[in-house]
Amino acid sequence: SGNLKEIEVTRIRENPNNPRTDIGSVEDLKASIREHGLLCPIAVRWKDGCYEVVAGSRRLRACRELSLKTVPCNVLPQIGDDAAYELATAENIVRENMNAVDEANAVAKLFAQGKSRTEIGAMLGKSARWAEGRRRITELGDKAMKYLAEGRINLGHAEVLTMCSPEDVNKYLEFATWKNPEELKRAVMDARPLLERAPFDAKKLCRNCEKRSDRQLDLFRDVQCSYCLDRDCFENNVKIEADRIRK
Numbered sequence: 001s002g003n004l005k006e007i008e009v010t011r012i013r014e015n016p017n018n019p020r021t022d023i024g025s026v027e028d029l030k031a032s033i034r035e036h037g038l039l040c041p042i043a044v045r046w047k048d049g050c051y052e053v054v055a056g057s058r059r060l061r062a063c064r065e066l067s068l069k070t071v072p073c074n075v076l077p078q079i080g081d082d083a084a085y086e087l088a089t090a091e092n093i094v095r096e097n098m099n100a101v102d103e104a105n106a107v108a109k110l111f112a113q114g115k116s117r118t119e120i121g122a123m124l125g126k127s128a129r130w131a132e133g134r135r136r137i138t139e140l141g142d143k144a145m146k147y148l149a150e151g152r153i154n155l156g157h158a159e160v161l162t163m164c165s166p167e168d169v170n171k172y173l174e175f176a177t178w179k180n181p182e183e184l185k186r187a188v189m190d191a192r193p194l195l196e197r198a199p200f201d202a203k204k205l206c207r208n209c210e211k212r213s214d215r216q217l218d219l220f221r222d223v224q225c226s227y228c229l230d231r232d233c234f235e236n237n238v239k240i241e242a243d244r245i246r247k
Contacts, residue, residue, distance in 0.1 A: 156181030
């Protein structure tokens with residue numbers, strides 16, 4: 001909640017902590033504002049002697065480019081930087097479609113502020129699993145994030161790569177030629193040992209192991225079979241079984 005008022009554009013400054021690093025084109029917004037006016041006020045807060053955008057940087061940019069003198073603003077009560085960042089993130093993800101890198105980084109920052117994945121999901125109108133997945137994307141490494149920003153891989157590819165170890169992520173990025181995320185997913189899962197085909201008693205040895213795909217449902221919920229996620233452990237069990245047979 002806040003107070004609605006017309007504020008001179010020159011009295012409003014950009015948000016230096018905007019989770020959206022690339023505002024992009026605002027031509028669509030300009031056309032809408034010309035036709036209908038600004039339908040949704042810009043959310044601002046009073047800070048350090050001026051108004052600062054909390055949510056609505058693209059709308060402010062469009063109004064500036066249209067040379068409007070004033071814009072309708074929702075002046076929020078005094079809120080801290082963390083609360084302002086949460087509002088800006090929710091606005092951008094729910095309403096204004098951030099790019100994949102900004103979206104993942106914004107969610108990771110909310111985790112760093114101490115929010116749980118359930119809280120973040122509820123805040124953004126998403127699931128807890130979605131929030132966890134976005135956080136994991138930021139852990140893929142600089143190369144993966146660079147490829148994502150450049151469009152060499154898409155968000156679907158990045159989601160599949162969160163199933164991989166850091167070494168495997170870089171290995172797959174070396175051959176980033178998959179046509180679609182499903183093709184990459186098949187390659188990732190085909191490279192993992194299938195427990196039902198193990199030459200040892202996997203039902204006994206691996207029954208309570210956390211490194212089974214069916215024990216990590218955040219990542220492997222839609223994977224039908226159970227795969228071993230620790231190849232070294234799997235191969236060691238194969239060796240032990242081979243030694244037992246030889247003896």
